[in-house]
Amino acid sequence: MTKNDSGEGAGGESNNENSADEDFTLMAERLRMRPGRKLSYNEEVVDEDMNEASDNDGELEAGDDDEQFEKTKTVSEDFCNICRLGGKLLCCDTCTAVYHLGCLDPPLKAVPRGKWSCPKCVDPLADIEKILDVQMRPPKSLDSIETDEEDAVPSQSPVRQYLIKWKSRSYMHCSWVTQTELERAVKLYPGLRTKLKTFDRLYESTKRSPGLEEDERMPIRPEWTTVDRILDRRQTGDVREYLVKWKELGYEEATWEVEDDIETFKTQIDKYKAVNARGSTKGSLKRRATGFDGKEAKKRRKGFSAFGETPKFVKGGVLHPYQLEGLNFLRFAFQQEKHVILADEMGLGKTIQSIAFLASLKEEGVSFPHLVVAPLSTLRNWEREFATWAPHMNIVMYFGSAQARSIIRQYEFFLPKKTKKKDKGKKKHGNAEKTSKWDRIKFDVLLTSYEMINFDTAVLKCVKWECLIVDEGHRLKNKDSKLFQTLHNYRTRHRVLLTGTPLQNNLDELFTLMHFLDAGKFGSLEEFQQEFRDINQEEQVRRLHKMLASHLLRRVKKDVMKELPPKKELILRVELSHLQKNLYKAVLARNFELLSRHGGPQISLNNIVMELRKVCGHPYLLEGVEPYMKNVEAAHRQLLEDSGKLLLLDKMMINSKLQVTGY
Structure with missing residues (x-):
């Protein structure tokens, strides 16, 4: 190869590179x-x-x-x-x-x-949170998912459609999606496949249960579209939005809603505005900050006026005379700074008396907040009773997941901080009044469970609680329990224990409860045991009752409700049905061959007495014994005939045919 040839070859490669760069530049401009x-x-x-x-x-x-x-x-x-x-x-x-x-x-x-x-840029099917229902409905326009039924095409035959709950949107905005659209989305988003399979499995099981109630069949319950509380408010241009917590749904499912969509819930909006207006009143923070001062307590202690009738601030109804007596007992103990136990028998209304007591503190201008600790299963009942008897109080239930509790602390704990304009000519003085975030407490009463006391003690322990009420107070009879040690360190001005269980003549448990209430008066267990070492003596019993008189109020139904007729018991012997007899013998003989024909390997005979109690109640309590029957009336009749107790109950009913729901 000559020199000229080599030069031409090099020049040809350079020209090709330049042309490639130009093509790449043109392509980039077109893509832009x-x-x-x-x-x-x-x-x-x-x-x-x-x-x-x-x-x-x-x-x-x-x-x-x-x-x-x-x-x-x-x-x-x-x-x-x-x-x-x-x-x-x-x-x-x-x-x-x-x-x-x-x-x-x-x-x-x-x-x-x-x-x-x-x-067009965002696929709405990517925001599917859950599938609620499926129906055969007229096809809708392909331009959107959320269209009204009026926009449907009546000439075409119905198609299978799914009711969808969308992420970050409430149940008020659920919409229908066709099966074709959903199957297309399943291919694009693999997570939807699991949701669709789960829904199909639950839907098939529901179809096989013809006796389900209407509430269990409803994909969207009315409570889920009912405003429970308003948490926050924001303004976007001319549109006002509220952060809404829905009934029977947790705080983690709260959503922002436009005011026009929830205009029918005017009461909740007005209550939110009234609660937020507290921080704007003069002296509210000062009164709350000085709630632990003893001077105000000494003034109230001089004069005590008992309620002769149900006070006006109790809205739910009329208190019984013994409940009014319990209310006055709690109020007097609060003014005398004595921690007490309300030990009424179960059914006499300890919850109502406690709510009326807290409402009276609010009426008398006593500072807040108050803490009510109760079992998780009774928190809803406490909330309903507060809404009935003291609707003017701001009650917050503190429980749920970590996300829900975080939202409660963010929106329900504190009032918004008021910003004041500073005067340029004035200087700050050293004794100027300072307010912390705990002085801006938003709620009157915080309802929580025993578990939340242990989980979030770092948060709740920082609050200066005016009154602490512990439902089922006998849970504190063990001084080594975590609940006792945690609550004992809380800063509280007044403590009340509610218990319907009478004391079991155990001095150690009694001392533990009294030590939780008043550690100064009941400080040493050894001295208490030495003083009442022979509790069988009548003199020591009188001294013990005298010591507890100012701290304990105990009533039973027969003493306070004279109009109740005396209780009578009549024991009726009932024969076992044929199926009950066979299963009873099989359990006693540990005949797994006979039991496996009904319940299979799911039946365990580790506790024979418990299995026998199940058989005597109803044989269907054993796993796998209940037969599947499509005819509802035949299933009801079989339900009666397989239990001797239900047969007797059927004869005692006015109607000869027992209507059993749930099957």
Whole structure:
């Protein structure tokens, strides 16, 4: 190869590289002009968009790149992509499309906060939270998911559609999605496959249970669309939104709702405004901060006026005379700074007396907050009784998941901090009044469970509680328990224990309860045991009763409710049914062969006495014994005939046919 040849060869390679760079630059410019838009889940819309994109590409390749790009930009920025009209438009952060708020489907009532993408850029099926129901319904328009039934096409036959609950949206905004759309989304989002399989399995099991009540069959319960509490408020332009906690749903499922959507729940909105207005009243923080001062207590201690009738601030009804006596006992003990035990028998209304006591403290201007600790199973009952007897008090239930408790602490614990304008000419003095966040407590009473006391003791221990009420107070009879040690260190001004269980003549347990109430008076267990070492003597019993008289109030039903007739017991001997006899003998003989024909390996005979009690109650209490029958009436009749007790109950009923729900 000659020198010239080699030079020509090198020059040819350089020319090829330059041409490749130019092609790459042109391709990059064309990609910049193409809208960065994701494809929609709708196949027809996707095809149209792809055809438009391919047509635009062809036009751009024809040499009118700059002119076509400027034209598309001008149209998208000045006119709505749906109605082609101007005005106030919402711009998509993903592509160049703009829309009117009312032209979107579903229409938006407020400008979204943060980044927002149009329906063509975001697949709404990616936001499926759960599947609630499935029905055969008329097909809807393919342009959107959320359309009314009026928009359905009546000429076409019904199609299978699923009721969808969307993420970050309440049950008020659930909508129907066709099976075709959902199956398409399952291919794109693998997590939906598990949700669909779970729903199908539950739906099939529901179909095989013809006796389910209507509430259990309803995909959306009415309580889930009923406002329970308003947590916060925000303003977006002319639209006002509220953070709503729904009834029977946790705080973690709270959603932001436009005021027009919840305008029927005016009472909850007014209550939210009234609670937030507390911080604006003069002297409210000062009174709350000085609630532990003893001067105010000494003034109240001089004069005590007992209630002769049900006070007006008790809204739920009329208190019985013995309940009024219990209310006065609690109020007097509070003024005398004596911690007490309300040990009424179960059914005499210890909860109502406690609620009336806390309401009286609020009426008398005593500072708050108060803490009520109760078993988790009774918290809902406490909340209902507070709403009935003291609706003017702000009650917060503190329980649930870590996320729910975090939301409660964020929105329900403290009032918003008021910002005051500083005077430039005035200087701060050293004795200026300072208020901490604990002085801006928002609630009157905090309802919580024993478990939450142990989980979040770091948060709850910092509060200065005015009154501590412990339901089922006998849970504190063991001084080594974690609940006792945790609650004993709380800063409280007054303590009340509620218990319907009488003391079991155990001096150690009695001393532990009294030590929790008043550690100064009951400080040494050894001295207490030495003083009452022979409790069988009548003199020591009298001294013990005298010591506990000011701290304990005990009533039983026969003493306070004279109008009740005396209780009578009548024992009736009932024969076992044929099935009960066979199963009873099989359990005693440990005949697994006979039992396996009914319950299989699920029946355990580790506790024979418990299994025999189940058989005597009803044989269907054993796993696998109940037969599956499609005829509801036959299933009811079989339910009666297999239990001797139900047969007797059927004869005692006025109607000869026992209506049993749940089967």
